Amino acid sequence: MTGKKKLTLKWLAALGLPAALIGLFYLLRGRKPLMAAWVEGVIAPAEQFLGRLWAVFPFSAAELLTALALVSGAVWLVRAAVLLAKKREGTAFLRRLLALGAACLWAWAGMCWMWNVCYYAPDFTERSGLSAQPHTTQELLAVTVWFAQNAARLSSQAARDAEGRFAEPQEDYFRRGGQVYENLSREFPCLDIPATRAKPLFFSRLQSILGFTGVYFPFTGEANVNVDAPASLHPATIAHEMAHQRMVASELEASFVGIAAAVTSGDPVFQYSGFLMGLIDLSNALYSVSPDTWRQVVQLCFTPELSADWNENYEYWKALESPVDRAAEHTYDSFLKGNGQSLGIASYGACVDLLITYFLPQAVPAA
Numbered sequence: 246m247t248g249k250k251k252l253t254l255k256w257l258a259a260l261g262l263p264a265a266l267i268g269l270f271y272l273l274r275g276r277k278p279l280m281a282a283w284v285e286g287v288i289a290p291a292e293q294f295l296g297r298l299w300a301v302f303p304f305s306a307a308e309l310l311t312a313l314a315l316v317s318g319a320v321w322l323v324r325a326a327v328l329l330a331k332k333r334e335g336t337a338f339l340r341r342l343l344a345l346g347a348a349c350l351w352a353w354a355g356m357c358w359m360w361n362v363c364y365y366a367p368d369f370t371e372r373s374g375l376s377a378q379p380h381t382t383q384e385l386l387a388v389t390v391w392f393a394q395n396a397a398r399l400s401s402q403a404a405r406d407a408e409g410r411f412a413e414p415q416e417d418y419f420r421r422g423g424q425v426y427e428n429l430s431r432e433f434p435c436l437d438i439p440a441t442r443a444k445p446l447f448f449s450r451l452q453s454i455l456g457f458t459g460v461y462f463p464f465t466g467e468a469n470v471n472v473d474a475p476a477s478l479h480p481a482t483i484a485h486e487m488a489h490q491r492m493v494a495s496e497l498e499a500s501f502v503g504i505a506a507a508v509t510s511g512d513p514v515f516q517y518s519g520f521l522m523g524l525i526d527l528s529n530a531l532y533s534v535s536p537d538t539w540r541q542v543v544q545l546c547f548t549p550e551l552s553a554d555w556n557e558n559y560e561y562w563k564a565l566e567s568p569v570d571r572a573a574e575h576t577y578d579s580f581l582k583g584n585g586q587s588l589g590i591a592s593y594g595a596c597v598d599l600l601i602t603y604f605l606p607q608a609v610p611a612a
Contacts, residue, residue, distance in 0.1 A: 256343060256347075259343075259344070259347040260343065260346065260347050260350060263347065263350035263351045263353070263354040264350055264354075266354040266357070266358065267350070267353060267354050267357055270354075270357040270358060270361070270362065271357075274361075274362070274365045275365070277365060277366065277367065280362050280365040280366040281366045281367050283358075283362055283366070284362060284363055284366040284492055285366075288358075288359060288360075288362065288363065288463075288492070289438075289492050291359075292359070292463055292466040292490070292492075293438055293439065293441075293466060293490070294466070295464070295465050295466035296441040296465070296466030296467060296468075296490060297439065297441055297466075298466075299465045299466065299467055300441045300442055300467075303444070304444065304447065305444040305445070305446055305447065305462075305467060305469050306465045306467060307460070307462030307464070307465045307467045307469055308446055308447055308448060308469065310464070310465070311462075312448075314352075318345060318348070321341060321344070321345055322341075322345065324341070325337075325338050325341035325342065326338075328341075355464065356463070359463040359464065360463040360494070363492050363494035364494050364495070366492070366494075368493075368494070368495055368498060369433075369435070369493045369495070369498040369501075369502060370498065370599075372433075372435040373433045373435055373436075375433070375599070375602065375603065376602070377598035377599045377602050378598065378602050379598070380598065380601045380602070380605075382531075382534055382535065384601055384605055384609075385527065385530060385531055385534075385597070385601060386531060386535075386538060386542075387605065387608045387609050388527060388600060388601045388604050388605055388608045389524070389527040389528060389530075389531050389539075389542060390542055390545075390546065390608070391604065391607065391608035392520050392523050392524040392527055392600075392604075393524055393542055393543075393546035393547065393551075394546055395508075395516070395520045396517060396520035396521050396524050396546075396551050397546050397547060397548045397551050399513055399516055399517035399520060400517060400548050400550035400551040400554070401548065401550055402513045402514075402517065403477075403513070403514055403517055403550070405550060405553075408553065409549060409550055409553040410475075410476075410477070410553050410554060410557055411475070411476050411477035411553075411554050411557075412476070413476070413480075413514050415445070415472060415476065415479065417514075418479065418480045418483070418514050418515065419442065419443060419444075419445065419470075419483065420442070421512060421514075421515070422440075422442060422443050422480070422483040422484070422487065422515075423440035423441065423442050424440065424510070424512070425480075425483070425484050425487065425506050425507060425510045425512065425515050426440065426484075426487065426491075426506050426510075427510070428506075428509045428510060428511060429502070429505055429506045429509050429510075432509075435491070436488075436491045436493075436502065436506075438490065438491055440487075441466070441467075441468075441490065443459075443467075443468040443469070443470050443483040443486055443487060444467055444468070444469055444470070445469075445470055445472040446459075446460075446469050446470065446471055446472065449470075449471040449472045449473035449474070450473045452471040452473070452474075453471055453473050453474055453561075453562075453565055454565060456565075457471060458470070458471045458474050458478065458482045458485075459471055459482045459483075459485060459486040460486070461486050461489035461490065466490060468483065468486030468487045468489065468490055469486065470482050470483055470486060474558075474561065474562075475554065475557045475558045475561050477517075477518060477521055477554035477557070477558065478518055478521060478522055478558060479518065480507060480512075480514055480515040480517075480518035480519070481503055481504060481507045481515070481518040481519045481521065481522035482503070482518075482522075483515075484502075484503035484504070484506045484507040484510075484515065484519065485499050485500060485502075485503030485504075485522075486499075486503075487503070487506070488502040488503045488506070497596050497599070498596070498599070500522075500526065500596040501596040501599040501600060501603070503519070503522070504519045504522050504523040504526075504596070504600065505519075505600075505603060506519070507519025507520075507522070508520060508523065508604075521551070521554060521555075523600055525555075525558070526596055526597050526600065527597055527600060527601075528542070529597075530597045
């Protein structure tokens, strides 16, 4: 075989194999039993192993690998452009572009088969038997009040700074995060996996600019948390990202699962954060149907500590609103819808139905 033919075969393999894997994913993604077998038999064990493997490092390997990939890609392109300008070698420039394109194709093929596939396997409601039901405004109000009362009750148990804001030591609640699912996994065994610790992101401010509070990285199995955002919601965000480690792909369901895990954990710091996160979702829903009723809940239930954390969270995200944030939100919304999540980014608010379904019996005890 000549050198030219070998080179041609190499490029066909580098570009053709990932393209074929991507095409195969889109061809087979509608076959739920096959997707379920792949997720349960291959992806879940593999990602849990990766999570335990990378857990030995205190930093986010996902963040490091992403940064290296972005820097390497940029350097690769700049070098290709320089070589083209100096030597006028179009063939070398094209090879570099093809190599970069092959790397992108392999990355997307990995994403398809290591994460996107989870959107087409049975979701949490199917695996757990818990399904969201439509609810009345009175039921929404009852659960919102219950969340507000519990958040208010627990708000004074968290350490506070001189301005009354949440000031629990970050290292403490990251360390305790591994136990947050112990109670909920007894009720829903599908969530029972060996715990691995979540990790703070070094470039958390960038995550805030993009509008994200955390990110799960399937290539390392790590749950990563934006620690630049208000600290009062860090524990609940840890629980949310850990839901993705348990193959809860839908943001709707991960929001509910994370809140439920935090609230039922028995840890007052996680409970407070979970009640606060749930209260934000429930309040948004209640405000949309009855602003005056929501204001009454605030007047009757909010303590100074709860108000301090609530206002800090609102002001933080309000100050970061920008075209970049909106563009990132639109991109992620398109990604979710492209993987069968018809509600897109609105899934974060749609967890309200699950919250009401699960917590209504506690909010309105039987007579």
